[in-house]
Amino acid sequence: MTMLIEAERLSKTYTLRKKTSRLKRERTTVEAVRDLNLAVPEGELLGYIGPNGAGKSTSIKMFTGILSPSGGRLRVAGLEPIRDRKQLARRIGVVFGQRTTLWWDLPLRDSFALLHRMYAIPDARFRENLARYVDLLDLGPLLDTPVRQLSLGQRMRGDLTAALLHDPSVLYLDEPTIGLDVTSKMVVRDFLAELNRERGTTIVLTTHDLDDIERLCRRVVVIDHGTVAYDGDLAALRARVAADRTLVVDLVAPGPAIDVPGTVVTRLDGRRQWLAFPVETNAAALIATIASRYGLVDVSIREPDIEDVVRQLYCR
Numbered sequence: 001m002t003m004l005i006e007a008e009r010l011s012k013t014y015t016l017r018k019k020t021s022r023l024k025r026e027r028t029t030v031e032a033v034r035d036l037n038l039a040v041p042e043g044e045l046l047g048y049i050g051p052n053g054a055g056k057s058t059s060i061k062m063f064t065g066i067l068s069p070s071g072g073r074l075r076v077a078g079l080e081p082i083r084d085r086k087q088l089a090r091r092i093g094v095v096f097g098q099r100t101t102l103w104w105d106l107p108l109r110d111s112f113a114l115l116h117r118m119y120a121i122p123d124a125r126f127r128e129n130l131a132r133y134v135d136l137l138d139l140g141p142l143l144d145t146p147v148r149q150l151s152l153g154q155r156m157r158g159d160l161t162a163a164l165l166h167d168p169s170v171l172y173l174d175e176p177t178i179g180l181d182v183t184s185k186m187v188v189r190d191f192l193a194e195l196n197r198e199r200g201t202t203i204v205l206t207t208h209d210l211d212d213i214e215r216l217c218r219r220v221v222v223i224d225h226g227t228v229a230y231d232g233d234l235a236a237l238r239a240r241v242a243a244d245r246t247l248v249v250d251l252v253a254p255g256p257a258i259d260v261p262g263t264v265v266t267r268l269d270g271r272r273q274w275l276a277f278p279v280e281t282n283a284a285a286l287i288a289t290i291a292s293r294y295g296l297v298d299v300s301i302r303e304p305d306i307e308d309v310v311r312q313l314y315c316r
């Protein structure tokens with residue numbers, strides 16, 4: 001199996017200089033990525049998820065040759081990202097949901113023509129790819145529209161095409177469905193699934209939308225505190241940590257975390273507390289115990305969903 005991304009004990013430390021007085025500056029360091037091990041084979045559709053500040057963007061910036069690692073070993077498509085970044089640029093595509101790589105004032109068609117030149121894509125291949133993606137993403141009627149006049153969903157379809165015209169082996173997507181309506185999300189997801197299936201493009205997908213993961217990814221890597229907290233399939237992740245249900249409790253007044261054996265408070269917000277408890281626990285008995293010791297106003301039970309699964313993984 002050919003590995004497209006190989007990271008061994010990869011790390012990145014940021015150094016910050018903070019002004020503490022008029023003359024003094026203090027140096028602090030942030031270990032954004034530490035000892036990260038990851039191997040992504042060709043053709044994978046990988047969900048790369050984790051809480052805010054976990055180190056996802058930093059690691060992806062290293063995978064794409066934008067940031068140099070502080071330590072460890074990294075190869076992408078057989079290249080060393082920083083040393084070989086020009087060669088690497090031809091092998092990868094990047095889409096950021098929050099930003100566009102297209103030229104704001106130019107019609108889509110002209111942005112694509114510029115990319116044709118920048119990547120020196122052979123004419124026939126450019127024409128063939130453009131026709132294919134314009135058809136799949138229904139961009140025909142929009143080719144002469146300036147990017148600034150496109151809706152978010154239309155722009156995302158344009159960005160996906162722009163990232164793929166040069167036939168990259170790996171496509172990195174950062175929140176590709178953020179802000180999109182349900183229909184546009186479906187278009188993007190169907191397109192990515194087909195791209196991976198038909199062309200074998202390796203996809204690394206970062207998203208906070210767990211529906212994206214559920215619908216697309218066979219394998220999930222959870223990053224936490226700069227390192228891999230879980231690497232495996234989604235079903236096994238769910239099985240590993242989803243054995244908990246959540247009791248949402250409203251108390252008469254805010255107070256300390258409820259202390260009842262067999263439960264763990266996972267969240268506390270004013271009068272409301274969230275308690276994780278194993279599926280096999282008798283919920284009625286648990287509620288009765290809490291009611292006998294705390295001033296209870298309301299309770300509800302939530303079955304585990306994938307967000308809980310990830311949150312519980314972090315808690316552990």
Ligand SMILES: Nc1ncnc2c1ncn2[C@@H]1O[C@H](COP(=O)(O)OP(=O)(O)OP(=O)(O)O)[C@@H](O)[C@H]1O
Binds near residue numbers: 015030056058059
């Ligand atoms: N340029 C920078 N200088 C200093 N610290 C940084 C820089 N970029 C990121 N960090 C810090 O590194 C850590 C990892 O950040 P990173 O952006 O990689 O996380 P993330 O998982 O992508 O988060 P999010 O989901 O919020 O995008 C955080 O503590 C962040 O504050």
